[in-house]
Amino acid sequence: MKKTFLLLAACLLPAVLPAETVTVYHTSDVHGFFYPREGRGGFGALAAVIKDGPEDYLLLDSGDFSNGTVETRNSKGLKAVQLMNKMGYHAATVGNHEFDFKDKGVAPILGAAEFPILAANFYDKSTGKYPAHVAPYKFFEVDDVKVAVIGLANRVPTNPAKSYSYGKPLKALEKALKEVEAQKADVVLVIVHDSLKDEKHGTQSYVGDIGRKFAGRVHVVMGGHAHQIFQNEYINGVLFVESGCYLDNVSKITIETDDETGKVVSAKSELIPLIVEKTGEDEDMKEYADSLREPGVDVSVGEAAETLSKFPVKEGVQDAPLNVWIADLLKAYSGAQIAIHNNGGTRVDMKQGPVTRRDLIEIHPFDNTVTLVEVDGKFLKKFVKTGFAPRSLFTYSGLEVTYKLNKKGKVKDVELFVDGKPVENRKKYVIATNSYIAGGGSEGFLFKKIPAENKKLAGETTIRDLMEEGLKQGPLSAPETGRIHQR
Template sequence: MKLLRRIFIPLILLAITVIFLYYQTPSGQVVTIDIYYTNDIHGRIFARKNKKYGPTGGMAALKSFLNLATTPYLLLDAGDIFQGTPEGDLTGGAALIDLMNLVGYDAAEVGNHDLDQGIKNLASICQRAKFPLLGANLVSDKNQQLLPFLSPWTIKEIKGIKIGIIGLITSRLKEVVLPSAIRGLSARRELDYAQKYIKELQPKVDLIILLTHVGIERNRQPTTEDDKFLADNLPEVAAIIGGHSHTYLKNGWRSGRTGVLVCQTGAQLQTVGKLTLYLDKKTKKLLKSRTRVYWLNVNEYGEDEIIKARAAYYKKLVGGQLDRVIGSAAIELRRKSDGESLLGDWQTDLMRKFTGAEVAFQNSGGIREDLRAGEITYRDIYQVSPFNNTVVLIKLSGRQIKEVLEQSVSGSAGFLQVSGLKFSYDVRRTVGERVTEIVVGNKPLDYNRTYLVATNNFVAEGGDNYPQFKNASAKKDTGILLRDIEIEEIRRHSPIKARLEGRIKKLDTRE
């Protein structure tokens, strides 16, 4: 026992000394700043089923989680607030802003989808918000001035520390928003505007946070200008809280060049992040930073009753709005899971019309309801296209298109609806050799030529067992929802109609 004491007591004393020295700075005490953050909420105000955690996420769970905090904190959001649910879309974002006011957000960056309903709608939700919405690099094409209802930055003080928060949106804005929604508006290069406002803020604050809707590119190149690029090139900032790419960074990503921490929670308010900054209390210099993302498990954290009741009010409110008529269909457009369908033809034609692609593919499983003849409501379109699928452009060779079609008729993948091409197949033949003829436009498929192809982001990432799309080298997500394109088409061209054109011909197995 004496021997154990001789060993362990010095070890314990050593550990205490190390901890003390770790937190002790030349000038004295350390002050900690907690910043909670969300991104890409996309209108998800309610908890949803999670296989691992049970009911998870939503505004009421977020507020209940924050109620456990014992010290002052900031709460920030990195954009794409309301698009994606009836409660968000049909209130023009008002439901989300009202709930964010109640939860207690301190600032938010504008995301590309926050502009889906136009500049006037964005101005309206900015006026409604009790917290500043930011957009330092979002400018008018006419005079290069910032939008009057957005702020480039804001300053928040907590525990005697002044924190400058600069908001940035992706400079690829015109690639990921319907052009009609942002006519006369541009997003400038993120690094340039970050440097501009860092210089402006530095004399006013103790530290600077970037709140960005820029994202982290999956297939990064050394020249890719995303949040990691900003972190590598802006040692002046304490951290970057980002969104847009729906990247789940449980403990963040730290630049090996500058030490700047990049944070992101994933998407759809299933999680919340907590960034903790450690500063020298006297000099107010940043000593270290760390972050962690928490799952908003309702069984563990509960749901705030006030927020829950307010969310329920909006659910009831939009029930009537979902039944608003937006147009009509001349005939019933039915879906089909193993052959050409009217609804599949209509959807894929819209993809080509919107993107200018030569060929379009849509997985039959992504079409969830038939579209009945007569009046069409928002509810009808949400039921046809309930997933928040965006339209993606991909370059495929003729040989790859042949492989895709073989996969479609093999029985081992989801059957694809098509536009821009016609093909025949014979199920009596060996798998991989069933497609007998392919015509693109009016010409036979050229195996050696590259074609511009449109599809949805689910298929583009290899969904329904299509590795050809996932492995394609040239890929561009427009960020535009297929559902929004459908709504716009119905509004402009009712009554809509389609006819079967014999795009997919299954040879008679009795022959």
């Protein structure tokens, strides 16, 4: 009698339909970091985390996968794609560093990918259509949920895109959205190589506008480029996620949909640090990654007596020890009055202990040489002031920069001094910087206004070669900082 009553009561209760769950793993700005560093990161750890999760999932990347280490540099990005193929990535978009090997290096990278390259705003300049192996979006079935992934490429390539052009990202997204909506997507994801809050590059980002303009149509935006971490940031219900860089972490995004209506009920994210001691490593993936190692680069070329940070270490000071050392190397090599080093060119810290060629490549993976540029004081003042975004994007040698902060914490009243004397508007100054910045690349855009006759190569030696020579002077100690300071 009791069992019969319980059965009847259960039948009278309203049916609760289970929600379908879509699991997405996200990486960005891997930059060829295949292996753990100090016990963290690497594809072996990533594979272990994914293997421990649900069987049905998506693995997506927001670009800048093809350069940043000796393996990617020497293979022109192809080893990165090989490893991503092995890892089973479902899609990726185009970052600015996919152009590190210039136009001719882009097509082989795109063609080698066994996963779709998605970039709704990226075109072949000669045809006006999407390049070979590129599409605006792709559909996936994940646990019976129809998921559309749309990609948006970064529009400021590291080398001029002579064969490619870029459209306005929000306009391209609108077009792609109409198409995926017509095909009845349940979930819409966007992978983009730009950041929600980009302090690194000093540029105004449009990424937040995706939440402001397309709420209810886009459910999750996965960004990158600025090497920042964002979890569970929402704009009008749209989830924004960024996963950092160098494969130190992976984001796990969980999206629940109503089983009856198919509509998204919730979306949340979790950052999983790839600490090998906790995650373990998938042996098959680890073995494959190890097979791609470049020989001869794990040899010591010097020693750091202490760790040199790429970030400021003193309060009220905006220059960092490692960047100061590099700026001083540029000045000493070139004989210029002033040297300018872009902080974004320093990718990782120099750790205490033996320093290998691999370490130097990871610190500065670019083959930039040194360029001398003659400018007047007026330009120099504008350049330095523009470089606060809000932190200084540059480090200087031979130049002292002082500033005040307003009530909102923003930089004001910037003053410049050379040899203790104020910089004069009409006076000429010879500065040394790397060839990328001198050419007007990224945050060095103001150099585009300097005539070519005011620029000349200081020599064929790369900045990385200067670093190796500098290490021969004996164990390296952190230089004093304070060249950019609050007064």
